[in-house]
Amino acid sequence: MPRQTYNIAMVSDFFFPQPGGIESHIYQLSSKLIDRGHKVIIITHAYDDRKGVRYLTNGLKVYHVPFLVMYRQATFPTVFSFFPIFRNICIRERIEIVHGHASLSNFCHEAILHGRAMGLRTVFTDHSLFGFADAASILTNKLLKFTLSDVDHSICVSHTCKENTVLRASLDPLMVSVIPNAVVAENFRPRDYKDSPNGSGVFGPDTSPNRLGPTDIITIVVISRLFYNKGTDLLTAVIPRILENHPYTRFIIAGSGPKAIDLEQMIETNVLQDQVEMLGPIRHEDVRDVMVRGHIYLHPSLTEAFGTVIVEAASCGLYVVCTQVGGIPEVLPSHMTTFAKPEEDDLVAATGKAITAMRSGRIRTEKFHDQVKKMYSWSNVAMRTERVYDGVTGKISEEEFYGFDTGGYTGSRIRNFALVDRLKRYYGCGIWAGKLFCLCIIVDYLFFLFLEWWQPRESIDICPDWPRKVPPEEKRHSSTSRGRNTS
Amino acid sequence: MLSPTDDDESETPFPTLDDQPTFSSLLSPDDAFAPPLSRGYGGDSAAESTHSRLRRVNDRGGSRRRKRAWKKLMWVKQSYPDNYTDQATFLENLQRNPRLKPYDFWPLVADSTVILQHVCSVIIFVVCFACIHRERVSPVSVVSWSSAGTFVGWLMWERWVTEEDQVEELNTSISTLVGRSGSLSRRRTRAASIRRPTPLRTEASLSIAAPSAPPSRPPSNEGSAASSATNLITGSKSPRLSPRSSTTAPSLISRPSHESLKMETPPFIIKDVNRTHERLGTIKSAVLIYCTLLGLSPILKSLTQSTSLDSIWAMSFWLLFVNIFSFDYSGGVSTKFPASLSTNAALMASTVLASRLPDTRQVFSLTLFSIEVFGLFPVFRRHIKHRSFQHHVCLTVVLVLGAGLGVGLVAGKLPKDQPWPWKRGVVGMIISIIIATLATGGCSWWLIGLQKYKNEIRGPWDPARPIIMSRQRWDEGA
Numbered sequence: 001m002p003r004q005t006y007n008i009a010m011v012s013d014f015f016f017p018q019p020g021g022i023e024s025h026i027y028q029l030s031s032k033l034i035d036r037g038h039k040v041i042i043i044t045h046a047y048d049d050r051k052g053v054r055y056l057t058n059g060l061k062v063y064h065v066p067f068l069v070m071y072r073q074a075t076f077p078t079v080f081s082f083f084p085i086f087r088n089i090c091i092r093e094r095i096e097i098v099h100g101h102a103s104l105s106n107f108c109h110e111a112i113l114h115g116r117a118m119g120l121r122t123v124f125t126d127h128s129l130f131g132f133a134d135a136a137s138i139l140t141n142k143l144l145k146f147t148l149s150d151v152d153h154s155i156c157v158s159h160t161c162k163e164n165t166v167l168r169a170s171l172d173p174l175m176v177s178v179i180p181n182a183v184v185a186e187n188f189r190p191r192d193y194k195d196s197p198n199g200s201g202v203f204g205p206d207t208s209p210n211r212l213g214p215t216d217i218i219t220i221v222v223i224s225r226l227f228y229n230k231g232t233d234l235l236t237a238v239i240p241r242i243l244e245n246h247p248y249t250r251f252i253i254a255g256s257g258p259k260a261i262d263l264e265q266m267i268e269t270n271v272l273q274d275q276v277e278m279l280g281p282i283r284h285e286d287v288r289d290v291m292v293r294g295h296i297y298l299h300p301s302l303t304e305a306f307g308t309v310i311v312e313a314a315s316c317g318l319y320v321v322c323t324q325v326g327g328i329p330e331v332l333p334s335h336m337t338t339f340a341k342p343e344e345d346d347l348v349a350a351t352g353k354a355i356t357a358m359r360s361g362r363i364r365t366e367k368f369h370d371q372v373k374k375m376y377s378w379s380n381v382a383m384r385t386e387r388v389y390d391g392v393t394g395k396i397s398e399e400e401f402y403g404f405d406t407g408g409y410t411g412s413r414i415r416n417f418a419l420v421d422r423l424k425r426y427y428g429c430g431i432w433a434g435k436l437f438c439l440c441i442i443v444d445y446l447f448f449l450f451l452e453w454w455q456p457r458e459s460i461d462i463c464p465d466w467p468r469k470v471p472p473e474e475k476r477h478s479s480t481s482r483g484r485n486t487s
Numbered sequence: 488m489l490s491p492t493d494d495d496e497s498e499t500p501f502p503t504l505d506d507q508p509t510f511s512s513l514l515s516p517d518d519a520f521a522p523p524l525s526r527g528y529g530g531d532s533a534a535e536s537t538h539s540r541l542r543r544v545n546d547r548g549g550s551r552r553r554k555r556a557w558k559k560l561m562w563v564k565q566s567y568p569d570n571y572t573d574q575a576t577f578l579e580n581l582q583r584n585p586r587l588k589p590y591d592f593w594p595l596v597a598d599s600t601v602i603l604q605h606v607c608s609v610i611i612f613v614v615c616f617a618c619i620h621r622e623r624v625s626p627v628s629v630v631s632w633s634s635a636g637t638f639v640g641w642l643m644w645e646r647w648v649t650e651e652d653q654v655e656e657l658n659t660s661i662s663t664l665v666g667r668s669g670s671l672s673r674r675r676t677r678a679a680s681i682r683r684p685t686p687l688r689t690e691a692s693l694s695i696a697a698p699s700a701p702p703s704r705p706p707s708n709e710g711s712a713a714s715s716a717t718n719l720i721t722g723s724k725s726p727r728l729s730p731r732s733s734t735t736a737p738s739l740i741s742r743p744s745h746e747s748l749k750m751e752t753p754p755f756i757i758k759d760v761n762r763t764h765e766r767l768g769t770i771k772s773a774v775l776i777y778c779t780l781l782g783l784s785p786i787l788k789s790l791t792q793s794t795s796l797d798s799i800w801a802m803s804f805w806l807l808f809v810n811i812f813s814f815d816y817s818g819g820v821s822t823k824f825p826a827s828l829s830t831n832a833a834l835m836a837s838t839v840l841a842s843r844l845p846d847t848r849q850v851f852s853l854t855l856f857s858i859e860v861f862g863l864f865p866v867f868r869r870h871i872k873h874r875s876f877q878h879h880v881c882l883t884v885v886l887v888l889g890a891g892l893g894v895g896l897v898a899g900k901l902p903k904d905q906p907w908p909w910k911r912g913v914v915g916m917i918i919s920i921i922i923a924t925l926a927t928g929g930c931s932w933w934l935i936g937l938q939k940y941k942n943e944i945r946g947p948w949d950p951a952r953p954i955i956m957s958r959q960r961w962d963e964g965a
Contacts, residue, residue, distance in 0.1 A: 129948035164948040177569035180561040237955045303950035325951045330561045342951035375562040
């Protein structure tokens with residue numbers, strides 16, 4: 001069975017040049033999918049003077065669509081106005097799968113809606129957790145329910161995120177996959193890391209761990225935006241207590257935000273200028289250089305869908321102390337982390353335990369990098385995402401993709417494109433919302449028909465593709481794996 | 488076809504498998520990636536591993552192979568597809584209505600009387616305006632009656648505060664003996680005294696001039712830091728208002744005030760001297776405000792002459808509406824600043840209404856009356872509720888009856904033969920009682936009935952609430 005390759009459009013409001021977790025996720029995933037022989041384009045809105053088509057490394061094409069940006073780089077939600085240009089791009093690039101990212105991105109929702117109207121397969125990736133109580137969340141959740149009613153498959157970055165998304169959008173849990181984020185391990189190497197001669201660091205000759213004496217300085221690194229939900233208040237409260245209990249400790253804090261002033265006040269009140277260093281905002285490239293200056297990474301966040309930064313810290317060979325919130329407990333094995341409840345006392349105790357353990361040499365941080373490298377890699381993420389694509393396009397049979405244990409649900413999980421069936425799915429969204437959504441879908445469909453008449457498909461140029469890459473493992477395994485999997 | 492997660496590394500059986508939910512103790516880190524033969528397993532697990540391998544070979548005909556228990560972890564490679572949903576653990580941390588406190592009927596009704604009182608006082612204010620506007624009542628009589636009431640209320644308030652202060656003083660002295668907590672509270676009061684500006688230089692000089700006094704009391708508890716420049720205004724408008732309950736009147740009129748910061752309050756002010764002095768200050772500022780208002784009345788009178796009457800009615804209606812809806816009903820006795828939006832809206836409404844009156848005397852009376860009703864009366868009501876529930880209920884009944892009577896007297900056209908249609912007033916009182924009962928009872932019953940629709944979802948995705956011991960203010964902020 002030859003591996004199928006797809007033309008994929010990643011759609012999100014959030015992309016480079018803006019830095020951030022979603023942005024790098026999209027970039028890395030696209031890049032690895034291209035490596036696996038797919039064609040990937042990215043559609044985002046225009047950033048300042050960055051308009052039109054740009055190319056990134058690896059032949060990744062980015063469409064910067066001029067659009068009104070409303071708030072924090074999210075575009076203005078007009079339900080239909082994105083359709084003409086989106087249709088044009090999809091036809092030009094012969095897109096088969098539309099993959100939207102981030103639930104606060106208007107482009108993503110519109111693209112999924114219009115993609116379904118055009119008869120494309122759609123996938124949605126959720127990167128964040130939302131509550132159910134406040135007004136903004138309620139609105140976002142309703143919107144999410146709207147677009148995800150008809151999506152072919154969703155991807156979440158952690159199991160907690162999956163539970164959250166399933167609840168928010170009333171999805172079938174089997175139609176939600178969990179595919180974690182990853183790190184580029186090469187960019188997060190420990191300070192004196194050298195590749196072991198035999199290739200795997202785990203079984204290499206045991207380099208003697210440099211034991212820390214009782215008066216050696218242990219440095220604790222904190223890198224986070226200094227916002228309330230990142231737990232900066234907790235951090236402000238614990239730093240003086242930790243420094244009081246463990247005098248031979250230093251803090252390095254990187255990042256900026258509205259809570260920075262509280263930290264500075266704390267430093268001045270307690271006269272800790274020589275023990276706490278505040279670096280201010282740093283660029284993502286410099287994160288590794290800051291991390292390798294420390295021994296312990298402290299992550300006091302109050303909510304986190306995945307927590308890529310703690311993986312990065314572990315990859316740099318830091319022992320991680322973090323709060324047990326959101327998806328964080330799923331991310332790292334217990335020998336790399338100490339968990340604390342989001343309480344001042346518990347966090348102080350956990351950090352104290354970590355410092356003691358570091359001093360006693362019980363933690364083999366020098367092995368962390370190789371272990372993390374094997375746990376999280378973008379090529380693995382791309383491979384797992386590809387399976388989702390296979391599933392939604394029908395390459396993998398429905399039984400295999402969704403399993404035989406369908407949990408009592410007898411209907412098909414393949415979303416067909418018949419308008420009536422689509423309307424049925426939207427109708428169930430709520431007493432009023434369902435009817436409103438149906439109206440939107442009908443208008444959207446009429447709009448689609450209008451566009452087909454106004455800008456016929458034949459009049460849109462097809463753009464030439466880059467030559468596709470052949471994934472290395474396919475070259476290697478092409479004979480063996482094909483022989484093995486003749487089921 | 489092999490599923491992507493299903494690589495060879497994951498075929499290694501886990502050394503220990505029990506159904507404990509805590510994941511930290513179950514898996515060794517190497518399970519994520521270690522090659523199968525590199526680790527020595529116990530005999531059992533080794534046998535199991537060969538067994539499972541055999542089975543896997545045998546079962547390759549298409550039936551599902553035996554699976555290991557699924558873990559809610561991401562760093563370990565599992566032989567399950569990514570969209571696998573574990574029936575046992577999926578949404579196990581979901582909580583519904585975790586902090587639901589069911590309401591009881593009668594406490595709810597009792598609490599709703601606070602709203603009733605406020606609505607009634609607003610109605611009474613409107614009725615008084617209507618009477619003044621139609622020239623059925625002399626404005627002077629309204630303001631004299633209300634000022635007399637305010638004065639009586641002030642006297643009562645004074646007595647209560649003195650009593651409370653004595654109790655507080657007793658507690659403080661006890662806690663000072665106890666030690667740390669005492670010092671804490673002292674620090675708090677000191678901070679409070681620093682923050683609060685003192686209105687009168689004389690007081691400051693007095694406190695300096697009295698060093699010979701015995702250090703009988705701990706530094707100013709709330710009363711001594713008392714009369715602030717802002718209070719001066721409200722206090723003078725009506726003597727009832729004490730320093731503690733400085734309302735939002737300052738937003739109405741801004742006056743020059745001597746904001747000399749009080750230094751570290753010396754602990755040797757004799758209480759009685761202080762108290763008398765405070766009373767004098769209050770009376771003095773009351774007189775001052777009285778005069779200011781008198782001077783401002785002619786200006787207020789012509790304020791909205793160019794605006795049509797309809798606009799005025801609509802505007803004042805909406806302002807009073809805002810007042811009722813943004814009023815701070817939950818505030819206790821210690822509330823220093825009642826909801827400022829609410830009070831400002833009410834005072835603006837009264838200003839707008841007063842500006843339609845033809846006579847300076849009427850304007851003055853209505854403005855003063857509105858300050859008493861909206862600025863000072865809520866403070867008094869809070870204290871009554873704090874002191875005794877019976878009095879609170881009595882006040883509620885009186886207010887409801889008064890509002891009903893007022894509406895009955897004012898509503899409709901005035902009969903020619905008699906100036907005061909008392910019969911209508913009685914009917915109004917009866918109706919008002921019925922409406923009040925139905926409203927409080929019905930709304931409480933309705934609210935309890937609505938509780939069954941409450942569906943609050945909580946889970947691990949919610950932002951955690953940090954518990955921080957050393958600082959109090961985060962609790963308020965969050």
